[in-house]
Amino acid sequence: MKNSHLPPSEKNKIDPEDIRAAYQSSVQLIVYEGGLSWHTTSVFIHFATLLIAGAVFPAFLGSVNQRLIAVVGLIFSVAGFAASIMWWSMVARNRRYYEFWFYSARELEKMMHSEIQTFQRGFEFSRGNEVSVANIIMKFKFIERIRMKSNLNLFYGLFTLIFVLLGIINVYRIIIEF
Numbered sequence: 001m002k003n004s005h006l007p008p009s010e011k012n013k014i015d016p017e018d019i020r021a022a023y024q025s026s027v028q029l030i031v032y033e034g035g036l037s038w039h040t041t042s043v044f045i046h047f048a049t050l051l052i053a054g055a056v057f058p059a060f061l062g063s064v065n066q067r068l069i070a071v072v073g074l075i076f077s078v079a080g081f082a083a084s085i086m087w088w089s090m091v092a093r094n095r096r097y098y099e100f101w102f103y104s105a106r107e108l109e110k111m112m113h114s115e116i117q118t119f120q121r122g123f124e125f126s127r128g129n130e131v132s133v134a135n136i137i138m139k140f141k142f143i144e145r146i147r148m149k150s151n152l153n154l155f156y157g158l159f160t161l162i163f164v165l166l167g168i169i170n171v172y173r174i175i176i177e178f
Helices: 016-056 066-109 118-126 148-177
Strands: 131-133 136-138
Touching: 016 066, 016 148, 066 118, 066 148, 118 131
Parallel strands: none
Antiparallel strands: 131 136
């Protein structure tokens, strides 16, 4: 244990260098998690686009059998639904880590010199409050205040709904072909 040789009153004091290192690590992890959610979403868009195309236009099979085309369309719809839920879950989890590192950095920042307020001001700024940075007053406009978490939930929810609707359409196509 690092502080085992110190008297009890000194053991609970945290070395400012440890705080700085933890703060720096938190900031790096925030950047990593933010980039990861965008990368994950980008991959999903490509994959989902292919699945939508397969669910809507399964004629790539080269078959004129409408039953087979409808069944393949349904399979693509179900795969798209499952993929939407899986990716939504991954990104939601990723955003939770992002929040964890953000709040951790904010907590560590409070242990540092009082002039260091990057995350404290960022938090106030994200809540729609005015902040002053380098003597410049900044405030989000309404559309800018919509949280990334809300946007991602809307985005993945919309894709999930698209695949549910495509599934219903393909089930209908199967029923009318039998």
